[in-house]
Each structure stands twice: as structure tokens, then as C-alpha cells.
Amino acid sequence: xxxxxxxxxxxxxxxxxxxxxxxxxxxxxxxxxxxxxxxxxxxxxxxxxxxxxxxxxxxxxxxxxxxxxxxxxxxxxxxxxxxxxxxxxxxxxxxxxxxxxxxxxxxxxxxxxxxxxxxxxxxxxxxxxxxxxxxxxxxxxxxxxxxxxxxxxxxxxxxxxxxxxxxxxxxxxxxxxxxxxxxxxxxxxxxxxxxxxxxxxxxxxxxxxxxxxxxxxxxxxxxxxxxxxxxxxxxxxxxxxxxxxxxxxxxxxxxxxxxxxxxxxxxxxxxxxxxxxxxxxxx
Amino acid sequence: xxxxxxxxxxxxxxxxxxxxxxxxxxxxxxxxxxxxxxxxxxxxxxxxxxxxxxxxxxxxxxxxxxxxxxxxxxxxxxxxxxxxxxxxxxxxxxxxxxxxxxxxxxxxxxxxxxxxxxxxxxxxxxxxxxxxxxxxxxxxxxxxxxxxxxxxxxxxxxxxxxxxxxxxxxxxxxxxxxxxxxxxxxxxxxxxxxxxxxxxxxxxxxxxxxxxxxxxxxxxxxxxxxxxxxxxxxxxxxxxxxxxxxxxxxxxxxxxxxxxxxxxxxxx
Numbered sequence: 426x427x428x429x430x431x432x433x434x435x436x437x438x439x440x441x442x443x444x445x446x447x448x449x450x451x452x453x454x455x456x457x458x459x460x461x462x463x464x465x466x467x468x469x470x471x472x473x474x475x476x477x478x479x480x481x482x483x484x485x486x487x488x489x490x491x492x493x494x495x496x497x498x499x500x501x502x503x504x505x506x507x508x509x510x511x512x513x514x515x516x517x518x519x520x521x522x523x524x525x526x527x528x529x530x531x532x533x534x535x536x537x538x539x540x541x542x543x544x545x546x547x548x549x550x551x552x553x554x555x556x557x558x559x560x561x562x563x564x565x566x567x568x569x570x571x572x573x574x575x576x577x578x579x580x581x582x583x584x585x586x587x588x589x590x591x592x593x594x595x596x597x598x599x600x601x602x603x604x605x606x607x608x609x610x611x612x613x614x615x616x617x618x619x620x621x622x623x624x625x626x627x628x629x630x631x632x633x634x635x636x637x638x639x640x641x642x643x644x645x646x647x648x649x650x651x652x653x654x655x656x657x658x659x660x661x662x663x664x665x666x667x668x669x670x671x672x673x674x675x676x677x678x679x680x681x682x683x684x685x686x687x688x689x690x691x692x693x694x695x696x697x698x699x700x701x702x703x704x705x706x707x708x
Numbered sequence: 709x710x711x712x713x714x715x716x717x718x719x720x721x722x723x724x725x726x727x728x729x730x731x732x733x734x735x736x737x738x739x740x741x742x743x744x745x746x747x748x749x750x751x752x753x754x755x756x757x758x759x760x761x762x763x764x765x766x767x768x769x770x771x772x773x774x775x776x777x778x779x780x781x782x783x784x785x786x787x788x789x790x791x792x793x794x795x796x797x798x799x800x801x802x803x804x805x806x807x808x809x810x811x812x813x814x815x816x817x818x819x820x821x822x823x824x825x826x827x828x829x830x831x832x833x834x835x836x837x838x839x840x841x842x843x844x845x846x847x848x849x850x851x852x853x854x855x856x857x858x859x860x861x862x863x864x865x866x867x868x869x870x871x872x873x874x875x876x877x878x879x880x881x882x883x884x885x886x887x888x889x890x891x892x893x894x895x896x897x898x899x900x901x902x903x904x905x906x907x908x909x910x911x912x913x914x915x916x917x918x919x920x921x922x923x924x925x926x927x928x929x930x931x932x933x934x935x936x937x938x939x940x941x942x943x944x945x946x947x948x949x950x951x952x953x954x955x956x957x958x959x960x961x962x963x964x965x966x967x968x969x970x971x972x973x974x975x976x
Contacts, residue, residue, distance in 0.1 A: 430798035448824035538944035542730025644817030646911035661819035
């Protein structure tokens with residue numbers, strides 16, 4: 426029957442139409458409504474909120490910060506996560522399983538608890554991270570981590586690292602160790618093996634991991650809220666403030682819609698790029 | 709096979725320290741006798757574990773999170789199964805668009821969903837209710853449920869069903885005796901992944917939960933916005949302990965390495 430697949434998917438379709446498409450549409454409409462401290466939300470059609478976000482440099486700075494942090498988090502998690510995934514893939518059972526669990530396990534623990542751990546480690550000049558860095562002779566004076574972008578980046582790298590390791594790990598599972606051995610037998614040094622054999626095969630994993638980490642870092646909420654405090658805002662914490670503290674819902678909706686549009690463009694674009702370059706690997 | 713050199717193992721050790729330190733610090737600070745968050749801890753006390761009992765909001769939020777995760781994941785799986793069968797078995801107009809739609813909650817920032825749900829549920833009178841929480845959680849965990857049910861539906865050999873039909877089985881019997889048992893492993897792992905994501909969700913839920921319908925992560929987040937005492941560390945330590953216990957139980961039952969590494973990997 427021709428209608429069978431539609432009937433099968435009908436419950437999910439109805440659910441998504443009612444609970445995803447309608448609310449998102451309402452949010453877009455909301456961005457054009459007016460708002461005042463005393464009159465509340467007025468259902469009119471004006472461009473005031475959009476104009477405010479595009480003309481006030483505060484919002485440009487905030488979006489720049491959001492995407493700068495996301496980019497740094499993506500970079501660091503790729504640079505540090507990919508080698509770890511490779512080391513893991515070369516381990517023997519049972520160590521491989523144990524350490525895979527140790528590294529992916531934090532995903533099961535609330536992001537609030539993990540970020541609180543970093544807040545405790547950073548905690549002022551007396552913080553453990555600063556003490557360790559000074560004792561190692563890496564820095565002379567304590568670095569500010571709380572309420573700074575540095576702190577947000579460190580905590581977010583920790584929170585999102587499992588996604589990168591998992592993604593590279595999955596790509597390396599397809600790597601046949603015999604190819605490495607063949608390269609060594611043919612006289613390739615360890616550096617050449619790494620550059621010519623391992624890295625090209627890990628690259629699709631690194632890139633798809635990077636897309637996931639970037640999207641999650643740009644829309645992260647709890648970690649920037651806890652580490653950044655009330656002053657250092659990113660897009661999601663600003664939208665939260667507008668909705669639940671200032672109560673200027675239309676303005677908060679503009680910030681949210683802009684974040685969504687920017688992310689969709691970046692993620693879809695990156696996916697296209699990855700697929701064009703490495704399409705054959707995914708098939 | 710090639711082994712990891714000492715340099716690689718040193719790097720690995722540093723990496724593991726990086727991943728575990730914040731979590732261990734939270735558990736350590738939970739045992740402080742002080743009335744404020746301080747580190748390192750010099751004396752030990754269970755004071756903040758007893759304090760959880762005097763703050764029933766955390767306990768009720770924990771049970772609510774469990775119930776919400778179990779219910780919304782079960783409903784998400786129930787909706788996913790027919791949708792997965794449609795996508796895996798049929799070629800039809802709009803198939804790609806439909807898959808993209810069902811996977812979209814993965815790509816939409818949860819803060820955007822939170823805002824959209826807050827406005828929507830307030831308008832239709834579900835603001836701050838448990839029903840609203842369940843509906844919104846079904847949507848955000850559905851991609852996880854669908855992905856795993858889809859994987860097992862694609863792997864399903866339809867000839868087995870045809871054989872059953874030709875042997876005289878009714879459509880209901882085929883569904884009950886053949887199709888569902890074959891996709892069951894996918895359903896179970898889909899449910900588990902959905903549950904984990906529902907249980908940890910904070911960004912979207914913080915918008916739509918009201919005092920009385922707060923989940924555990926939301927209660928913890930709001931608590932550290934207003935208070936700086938070690939109560940959240942002891943609550944976190946309990947949740948971490950429960951998670952580790954659940955993992956150990958799962959390992960005894962199924963073997964975690966098999967689940968994580970998969971049977972098909974090279975026998976290195």
C-alpha cells in the first residue's frame with residue numbers, strides 16, 4: 426500500500442508538527458512582537474528587537490565570544506582527543522575497555538556536577554589548578570580562571586571531550602593494523618606512518634567529531650553559566666537572562682533564533698565540506 | 709601488533725587525570741565538615757550527606773528525573789518503532805525530509821527548544837506541568853531512540869516475515885512473534901541512550917520546569933546559582949555513586965567491554 430509508510434510515521438509526524446514546528450514558528454513570530462517593562466508582550470509586527478540586536482555592539486561582541494569559545498574548544502578537543510583515541514585503539518583488552526569507559530563515563534554524570542568540579546579547581550588564587558601550574562614553573566602569578574573565557578574553554582573541553590574521542594575511536598576501528606605494519610616493513614618511519622597512514626584514516630572521525638563539539642560548545646548553557654557568572658555572557662546564557670530575569674521575551678527570542686540560524690549554516694556547511702572531501706569513507 | 713611507547717602511555721596518564729580530576733574533586737569536597745566550599749579538605753565528615761535528608765527537594769527531584777526519563781524514553785521508543793520501520797522498509801516521497809525532521813532536535817540548540825517550549829506550553833496551559841516536561845523530553849530524546857531502532861530495522865531480513873505469512877501467520881502474529889523480537893535489542897539500547905540523555909538534560913528543562921516539577925540537574929543548577937555551600941557536592945557524589953553502581957551491574961550482566969568495543973572489532 427502506498428500510504429503505509431505515512432501511516433507508520435504518523436504518530437511521530439504529528440508529535441513533531443505539534444511540539445517542534447509550531448513552537449519554533451511561534452518563537453520566530455515572537456521576535457517581531459513589542460515588549461515594555463509595564464505593558465508586557467504586545468502582539469504587533471515590528472522590527473525593533475532585530476534592529477536593537479544588530480545595532481548594539483554588545484550583541485556582536487557576545488556572539489563573537491560565543492563562537493570564539495566554540496572554535497577554541499573544538500580545536501583543543503581535536504588536538505588532545507585524537508591522539509588519545511589512537512592510543513586507546515592500540516591498547517590490549519581489558520585495558521582498552523576500562524579506559525574507554527573512564528573517558529566516556531563522564532558523559533553519564535550531570536554536566537552541572539562536572540562543571541562544579543572545575544569551579545572548585547579554579548577557585549581564586551588558592552585554586553588547585555593555579556597551585557599546580559605554579560609548582561610546575563609554568564606560570565609565576567595565578568591566572569584568573571573563574572569568570573573568564575579561559576576557564577569556560579577548559580571546562581567545556583573537558584565536558585565535550587568524550588564526543589571527540591568517541592568519534593575518532595569509531596573511525597580508527599576501521600583501520601587495519603596490517604596497513605601500518607606494511608608501511609613499516611616497506612621502510613616508513615613512525616612519523617611517516619602517522620602522517621600518511623593513520624591521520625588520513627582518522628580525519629573523517631576528527632572532522633565529524635569537530636562538528637558535534639562545535640555545535641554543542643556554541644549552544645552550551647550550564648557550563649558558561651556557572652564558570653562565566655553573571656557578567657560574562659554567551660548567546661545561550663543571555664537568552665536565558667532575557668527570558669527568566671529581564672522577561673524581555675521578544676529580545677531573547679531574537680538571540681535564540683540568530684544562534685539557531687548561525688549554527689545550522691555552519692554545521693550544514695561543514696558537513697557538506699566533509700562529505701565532499703571524504704564522501705567515499707562514509708559509504 | 710605495535711604497542712604504545714612510554715611517551716604515549718605518559719600522555720594517556722595525563723589525559724585520564726584531566727578527565728577524572730574534576731569528578732573526584734566534587735566527591736572529595738562532599739566530605740567536608742565546613743559550611744562553605746573549600747578545597748583541599750583536611751577533615752572528614754558526613755555532615756553534608758545528612759543535610760540532603762533535610763532538603764527534600766533534591767530527593768523528590770531525583771525520583772522525578774528517574775520517572776521522567778523512563779516514561780519519556782519509553783514513549784519515544786514507542787513512536788520511533790513504526791517510524792523506523794517506515795524509513796527502513798519503504799521508499800516514499802519526503803523520506804529524507806522526514807528523517808531530517810526527526811533528527812533535528814540534535815541540531816537545534818537546547819536553549820532554543822527551551823524558549824520555544826516555554827512560550828508554547830504557557831500558551832496552551834501546560835506551563836510548568838509534568839505533562840509538558842514529558843512531551844518536551846520525548847522530542848529531545850527521540851533522535852537517540854530512532855537512530856538505534858532504525859539500525860536494527862535496517863538489519864531486519866524481511867524474508868523471515870514473508871516466510872511466516874506464507875506459513876499462515878496473521879499480520880498481528882508476525883508483528884508480535886517475528887518483527888518485534890528481532891528489533892528488541894535495538895529498542896532496549898535506544899531506550900537506555902534516551903534515558904541517559906533525558907536524565908542529564910538541564911538546558912532545555914531549566915526553562916520549562918516550575919518549582920514542584922524541577923528535575924535533579926535543574927534543581928542542582930538553580931541551587932548553585934543562589935547558594936555556595938557543599939550540599940550540591942554531596943548530592944553529586946550520590947548520583948556519581950549510583951551511576952558507577954549501575955555501570956558495574958550492567959558490566960556483570962552484559963559485559964561492558966563487549967557493549968563498548970563491539971564483537972566485530974579486530975582481535976588485537
